[in-house]
Amino acid sequence: MSNFVRLAAQSELPSEGEAKEFPLGDKVICVANVNGTISAMDNVCLHRGGPLGQGVIEGDKVVCPWHGWQWDPKTGQAAHNPGARVAVYPLKVEGGDVMIEM
Numbered sequence: 001m002s003n004f005v006r007l008a009a010q011s012e013l014p015s016e017g018e019a020k021e022f023p024l025g026d027k028v029i030c031v032a033n034v035n036g037t038i039s040a041m042d043n044v045c046l047h048r049g050g051p052l053g054q055g056v057i058e059g060d061k062v063v064c065p066w067h068g069w070q071w072d073p074k075t076g077q078a079a080h081n082p083g084a085r086v087a088v089y090p091l092k093v094e095g096g097d098v099m100i101e102m
Helices: none
Strands: 004-009 017-024 027-032 037-044 057-058 060-061 093-095 096-100
Touching: 004 017, 004 027, 017 057, 027 057, 027 060, 037 093
Parallel strands: none
Antiparallel strands: 004 096, 017 027, 027 037, 057 060, 093 096
8 A cells, every 4th residue: 555645835845856755754855857757865974974855967967965875766776785774655736736655
């Protein structure tokens, strides 16, 4: 059974080439817009807990603003370490609302 909940309004999504933070309960979600593709993942970098949603997009990766670790927003995988990954979450848009599956 899917468990989609409202994350934000579609109008709040980041512009192409940007990442943004969205609070959701006791978590913060990083939403990234890479070449027009919207992805959602945990906002906490596994290196030192940096806020990924405050980072920048370089190529097809979200770059942590604290120490530069790069993350693939589609898979959650770290660019330099295939064993390191953050959780990714399915998104869908319904009636102007962005819904996330937790």
